[in-house]
Amino acid sequence: MELEINAVKGGICAPKGFKASGIHAGIRKAMGGKGRPEKNDLGLIFAEKECYAAAVYTQNKVKGAPLYVTKKHLADGKCRAVIVNSINANTCNADGVEKATQMCELTAKALNIDIEDVIPASTGVIGQILPIEPFMDAIPRLVKTLAVTGSNAVAQAIMTTDTKMKEIAVEFVIDGKKCHIGAINKGSGMIHPNMATTLTFITTDVNVNPDFLQNILREVVDITLNRVSVDGDTSTNDMTLIMTSCLAGNKEINIENLEDTRIFFSALQIVLDYLARQMARDGEGATKLIVCDCQNAKTIEDANNVCNAVITSNLLKCAMFGSDANWGRILCAIGNSGVEYFDEKHTEVSVSSQKGEMLLFKDGGGVEFSEEKATEILKEEEIIITVNLNQGECSSYAYGCDLTYDYVKINGDYRS
Amino acid sequence: MELEINAVKGGICAPKGFKASGIHAGIRKAMGGKGRPEKNDLGLIFAEKECYAAAVYTQNKVKGAPLYVTKKHLADGKCRAVIVNSINANTCNADGVEKATQMCELTAKALNIDIEDVIPASTGVIGQILPIEPFMDAIPRLVKTLAVTGSNAVAQAIMTTDTKMKEIAVEFVIDGKKCHIGAINKGSGMIHPNMATTLTFITTDVNVNPDFLQNILREVVDITLNRVSVDGDTSTNDMTLIMTSCLAGNKEINIENLEDTRIFFSALQIVLDYLARQMARDGEGATKLIVCDCQNAKTIEDANNVCNAVITSNLLKCAMFGSDANWGRILCAIGNSGVEYFDEKHTEVSVSSQKGEMLLFKDGGGVEFSEEKATEILKEEEIIITVNLNQGECSSYAYGCDLTYDYVKINGDYRS
Numbered sequence: 103m104e105l106e107i108n109a110v111k112g113g114i115c116a117p118k119g120f121k122a123s124g125i126h127a128g129i130r131k132a133m134g135g136k137g138r139p140e141k142n143d144l145g146l147i148f149a150e151k152e153c154y155a156a157a158v159y160t161q162n163k164v165k166g167a168p169l170y171v172t173k174k175h176l177a178d179g180k181c182r183a184v185i186v187n188s189i190n191a192n193t194c195n196a197d198g199v200e201k202a203t204q205m206c207e208l209t210a211k212a213l214n215i216d217i218e219d220v221i222p223a224s225t226g227v228i229g230q231i232l233p234i235e236p237f238m239d240a241i242p243r244l245v246k247t248l249a250v251t252g253s254n255a256v257a258q259a260i261m262t263t264d265t266k267m268k269e270i271a272v273e274f275v276i277d278g279k280k281c282h283i284g285a286i287n288k289g290s291g292m293i294h295p296n297m298a299t300t301l302t303f304i305t306t307d308v309n310v311n312p313d314f315l316q317n318i319l320r321e322v323v324d325i326t327l328n329r330v331s332v333d334g335d336t337s338t339n340d341m342t343l344i345m346t347s348c349l350a351g352n353k354e355i356n357i358e359n360l361e362d363t364r365i366f367f368s369a370l371q372i373v374l375d376y377l378a379r380q381m382a383r384d385g386e387g388a389t390k391l392i393v394c395d396c397q398n399a400k401t402i403e404d405a406n407n408v409c410n411a412v413i414t415s416n417l418l419k420c421a422m423f424g425s426d427a428n429w430g431r432i433l434c435a436i437g438n439s440g441v442e443y444f445d446e447k448h449t450e451v452s453v454s455s456q457k458g459e460m461l462l463f464k465d466g467g468g469v470e471f472s473e474e475k476a477t478e479i480l481k482e483e484e485i486i487i488t489v490n491l492n493q494g495e496c497s498s499y500a501y502g503c504d505l506t507y508d509y510v511k512i513n514g515d516y517r518s
Numbered sequence: 519m520e521l522e523i524n525a526v527k528g529g530i531c532a533p534k535g536f537k538a539s540g541i542h543a544g545i546r547k548a549m550g551g552k553g554r555p556e557k558n559d560l561g562l563i564f565a566e567k568e569c570y571a572a573a574v575y576t577q578n579k580v581k582g583a584p585l586y587v588t589k590k591h592l593a594d595g596k597c598r599a600v601i602v603n604s605i606n607a608n609t610c611n612a613d614g615v616e617k618a619t620q621m622c623e624l625t626a627k628a629l630n631i632d633i634e635d636v637i638p639a640s641t642g643v644i645g646q647i648l649p650i651e652p653f654m655d656a657i658p659r660l661v662k663t664l665a666v667t668g669s670n671a672v673a674q675a676i677m678t679t680d681t682k683m684k685e686i687a688v689e690f691v692i693d694g695k696k697c698h699i700g701a702i703n704k705g706s707g708m709i710h711p712n713m714a715t716t717l718t719f720i721t722t723d724v725n726v727n728p729d730f731l732q733n734i735l736r737e738v739v740d741i742t743l744n745r746v747s748v749d750g751d752t753s754t755n756d757m758t759l760i761m762t763s764c765l766a767g768n769k770e771i772n773i774e775n776l777e778d779t780r781i782f783f784s785a786l787q788i789v790l791d792y793l794a795r796q797m798a799r800d801g802e803g804a805t806k807l808i809v810c811d812c813q814n815a816k817t818i819e820d821a822n823n824v825c826n827a828v829i830t831s832n833l834l835k836c837a838m839f840g841s842d843a844n845w846g847r848i849l850c851a852i853g854n855s856g857v858e859y860f861d862e863k864h865t866e867v868s869v870s871s872q873k874g875e876m877l878l879f880k881d882g883g884g885v886e887f888s889e890e891k892a893t894e895i896l897k898e899e900e901i902i903i904t905v906n907l908n909q910g911e912c913s914s915y916a917y918g919c920d921l922t923y924d925y926v927k928i929n930g931d932y933r934s
Contacts, residue, residue: 430644
């Protein structure tokens, strides 16, 4: 049976039981900077009833203060609300945990719920004290404006240097019931002084066993959001959170329920894969999405290592910016990737885009090709680099972007 | 006793028994490109008598063809000559080993020595056939022009995108005899299609046990040339070769000879540390040298990991280009480094240059500092980032450079 998973409107409010709102709270102004009243900087996600929740976090040893509070509040696997701000990451501050807790207190009070049902999140500048005053005034207003049309307002509130809002929702059927997954996220962004940070919030109404939910989230993130690199730096505040209201009315999905699991897994994968590609494409300064597709590796580690090495090579990223079919750099990256089973003589490398496909390397040497055609292929906005190792049956992929003048400008010139 | 190690002139011909020459052979023109007759592209190093030799090679799994021939010719631990070209790396070509062997044959014949005493090396574009014709004409001319004043000519012949020639020689006394070490190298360079490649050639007249020579070379390279990163890519053709004529007349240095070993080790370290710093400072597009100095780590691995993470962070490299005291990115890089023993609350971060030193982070939070003074410090051409982990007694350092518009231009715009 083919899966039927369709895009729908509504973002994180498409699943039953969720409302959201976003607002300009004036956080930057309270930090002494120039405010931009047209841009939301604070968002709220609220569930009518307590949700099962699961999350995965950054692997960076330096962690934002909100993550410590989030972990504590998610210890029971449940929550009802998310309060999230941009502009200030509340990281590397001595009073960080205190401030994150205050964000939750204000939210819990305004919503009349338990403080441990509130998840805090922040993104923006590291190492500047988070002013709490803007939250005092704004949170009651956020609660008043909660609406099923509010997904956009939160999606905007978490944007930093993102040039595009990142939001999606899908609909599908499980156990004869109409089900939904919605999600918003932010990609690598810069706030003075420029810290790339990723936050992803997912809502659903599918009835899933809570332990199973955590496992599925981890697996799907591993093949979607963890396949993205904009510049190789893992941020301090990364978090992906999923909440389910269970209101779709389906029989609980658990590990014994393979068919339903497959549908839910696929729907979540479609949602997070979409966001992963959007993040890479909207990487700081990027002009194009670079996909590396590694085929026929002996092991999945080899396939992953090759993909990661190719999309994180600065030399290759520059070549892609210049639409230069510089396959020597692809070979160099493969050789540096830590790949275990590899023979230059059996490796094939090609590039493709909407304008066609071109083999560049085979039998241990370069293939003669038309430079003109190669440039035409590489001038497109989505480039696929295919590496066929011819060593086995494992494959993987990764999403990245080119390295451009604007990346240097955004991250180097900001204060000069 | 203080070591007395003094800089002298003569480069790789400062040690007794060596001559060198460099020439414009016209390799680029023979490949169909525009020649630049004012730039040497082929060099020769020649020893009057057979030398003990040792080498270390790239860890990249894709290796340049010359490396296979070099390893074969160095199997007996001896050699007399090095023939080296720029413009073309002779890598990823089906006939690569054949061409590298031909380079040796031509050189051996012109010098009337054994082919296995010749070491070939190439740097430049990957994946284009190396034309052998220019070598046929040029090698006899190279032999005719061999001179003790020829170090410069070879140093120029191996330059690619290097903006400065890299050459050094030192003099010191061992066992009452005047001894020398000379060296030349090339840093990360670009030849169409732009492959960063590092080659280092060291000559000496110190009498050293050949097995011991290999061990010392490996150890010194590990704390000098292996502490450099320009853009995180290890090239396919990297090689560091040391040859000794043993003509200084000292008693053979071996493992039982601690004092003499110490002098030789220190002299070699001074030579390679100088080249390491020169390479980083002259990295593609770089405007400044960035040194990361990690102190008081619990383990040497921790210290190395922190240094490497800091100098390879694109975000931080951009901030350094913008002279921005963006310590959040330093913390972020430390957190991503894989450091095992780390506590944010005990970590201190400061930056310094000729214009002074400034503490930026302490006790888990930012220290108030003057932005004006910080910018003054960071506008210098050599910046030291000091990370004090306060966990133990190990320390390390690494050399890098900033990430600039010119890096993107050199590597992305070259053919557009």
